[in-house]
Amino acid sequence: MARKYFGTDGIRGRANAAVLTPELAMKVGQAAGCHFLRGDHKHRVIIGKDTRLSGYMMETAMVAGFTSVGMDVILTGPLPTPAIAMLTREMRADLGVMISASHNAFPDNGIKLFGPDGLKLSDEDEEAIEALIASKMPLATGGDIGRARRIEDSRGRYIHAVKGSIGQDARFDGLKVVIDCANGAAYQVAPTAIWELGAKIFAVGVEPNGTNINDNVGSTALDAVKAKVIEEQADIGLALDGDADRLIVVDEKGETVDGDQLMALIATELAAAGKLKGGGVVATVMSNLGLERYLEKLGLPLVRTAVGDRYVLEAMRAGGYNLGGEQSGHMILLDHATTGDGTIAALQVLAALVRSDKKASELLHLFDPVPQLLKNVVYADGDPLAHADVKAAIAEGERALDGRGRLVIRKSGTEPKIRVMAEGDDAGEVERVVDAICDAVTKAAA
Incomplete structure (x- = not known):
């Protein structure tokens, strides 16, 4: 099943624009909450974030989503992603959320989800959450609505x-x-x-x-x-x-x-x-x-x-x-x-x-790296990698490096880019291979 929101590392994009809006954040909270409402115990979710301005907005929207389906929320404030994974498991939470776009610039933000074991969700879990986002979800009422509280000792833990x-x-x-x-x-x-x-x-x-x-x-x-x-x-x-x-x-x-x-x-x-x-x-x-x-x-x-x-x-x-x-x-x-x-x-x-x-x-320098070159080609839409000229350039690059290096071509999971990487003992050959493929992709994407 093709996924609309989740990429290689959660959901990521420009905050408050296009996809990543407070409305989506609230729906993700509702959908993830519904997906992890398992058993008759009181359910809870840990939410952390990095230091982006949009973190306040996204955090508030997700709190609304989770509490509206009956989950209690624990807020940590700014903490590393691995800290949220650790606290999710340590505090016996049903779900962990990190609001962050990692190394991206501040206008972007993202949502990373962890299961009760502190591990990132499987593709199956993410697909189930996407399906719920598109459906009408049952909302809690009365005393079943969740509560939210902030903990002060998360950094020390x-x-x-x-x-x-x-x-x-x-x-x-x-x-x-x-x-x-x-x-x-x-x-x-x-x-x-x-x-x-x-x-x-x-x-x-x-x-x-x-x-x-x-x-x-x-x-x-x-x-x-x-x-x-x-x-x-x-x-x-x-x-x-x-x-x-x-x-x-x-x-x-x-x-x-x-x-x-x-x-x-x-x-x-x-x-x-x-x-x-x-x-x-x-x-x-x-x-x-x-x-x-x-x-x-x-x-x-x-x-x-x-x-x-x-x-x-x-x-x-x-x-x-x-x-x-x-x-x-x-x-x-x-x-x-x-x-x-x-x-x-x-x-x-x-x-x-x-x-x-x-x-x-x-x-810290235990080996000499093999010459390696990575270039990115931005594209608007379509699938440049399916173009016949691109396929031919890739095939020629593989023949050139056969037995002397490696070639890796992939689409970015978070940005509209084709990443072209080659490595081998001959730096000049590596550069020629990468440039030839990038030129083919650029022309195909035009």
């Missing part, structure tokens, strides 16, 4: 949980850490957690005003954290995105360390300690071939999935793995969290740095 992910004796004394919170959901909890473990903190992106989330800060705009690392002569820089479910690292020289290098480090650490479950690592088709080759030398297979941390998690659970992630910085450590958690991943990296007694530049 989350900080305690993430600190527990590295053991009681771990300390970061003497470490100079720059942390960029993207003026987003982790602006309070991430610096506090790392400071409590003894590090000296230099914070960037911790002054949200409703409109500056991800604005030249965070994991998709690294100039600010790089500059601060050099200015303060810090040991390491950490950059989160708007909802803090992804992490990108900067070493003491100001060089970028992406999710693939972080997976290599964490896999190496876990394997050495005998704690890597499943005998390998799960990543998406976008992860660099260099990571795959590095893990092969350790005797660890790399299992690839479609793009999206939900698909990484599905493969992890199916195969018994406890480590997975994405090049973009989503790190899932299933022993500690049910979804990507940038703060937990950051603590693993800092703990490894302390244990190694090495500089970040020595520790």
